Amino acid sequence: MKTTKVLVAGFTGAMGKKVLNLINQMPGFEVGAVYSPTAPSQNPTDYALAENVPVFTALDEIHQNATIWVDFSVPEAATENVAFALAHGMFPVVGTTGMSEAAQHQLITQAAQLHRGGIIAPNFGLSAVLLMKFAAIAAQYFPDAEIVEMHHADKQDAPSGTALATAQAIAAARNQKTNTQSENLAARGTLCNGVPVHAVRLPGYVAHEQVLFGAPGEALTIRQDSFDRESFMAGVRIALQKVTALDHMVVGLENLL
Structure with missing residues (x-):
């Protein structure tokens, strides 16, 4: 061989x-x-x-x-x-x-x-790849979304590459954009492709992400957790x-x- x-x-x-x-x-x-x-x-x-x-x-x-x-x-x-x-x-x-x-x-x-x-690849975790796919599907029906990504304290980039890729997938899948936040979100995070992204850097975390979708009278949360590299x-x-x-x-x- x-x-x-x-x-x-x-x-x-x-x-x-x-x-x-x-x-x-x-x-x-x-x-x-x-x-x-x-x-x-x-x-x-x-x-x-x-x-x-x-x-x-x-x-x-x-x-x-x-x-x-x-x-x-x-x-x-x-x-x-x-x-x-x-x-x-x-x-x-x-x-x-x-x-x-x-x-x-x-x-x-x-x-x-x-x-x-x-x-x-922004992420080699299979759960993260599936999260991005599921988020793109959900965005067709729930265009209002925010992302929270949590990583270890030593991670240099923020937002993470996975969060940016997720935001891009959501933006591409939306039938219409209903988010009206300005670019300067202050405590609301950073606007990436029209999606607010919140980055957390703390000891004890490895790589985690959740996407929160909201619509009148209901909500949907998709989350993945990588506990070990x-x-x-x-x-x-x-x-x-x-x-x-x-x-x-x-x-x-x-x-x-």
Whole structure:
């Protein structure tokens, strides 16, 4: 069986460690290299890296011929990382959230020019993907909605990429927009695609989201909870198995389900 080599960017983070463990357990896949500007100079034993796996701290140092680039880094670095991966013939699997729409468009355009597939996923949790689908269905009948997303205290971007994607799905599915809030919502959160989004950052949380729909005399709440980052690995596994069959960049795990 041919082995698919994977380069993991952002391997020192919580999600990066989970991805390393996942790849080590997947038949036909192996960690070919890892990358992080803040990586230690030697392979640390607590990252479950084989002794021969190179650790890179700069993009121009990378010489590993990996097939897939997995990126769980930070928004400021992810765009350059993924552009590098595409330019060097790798299929990107991007879980880094907080990239701007302009940055995503840039990567989609680059991938199209290179006829190279990849995926940018705001969330790899299957429950979160289903929540977005259910919310889009509900928005056809309950156009008035608000989103509350709750994440761990160390999450840098707010609102989360999942909340922004949910708001976009709701906006696209609405038959008519009845929300009348102004852009300056103050305590009402931030208006995203016409949907108020409230971001909570507290210790003890991992990743949670609820969408509240209201109509005269009734309400509907859709909620998902990710209690452990291990829950995201089912989606990452699917992405690793299917990304090399793509010939363009897709946004959202639902495109691979």
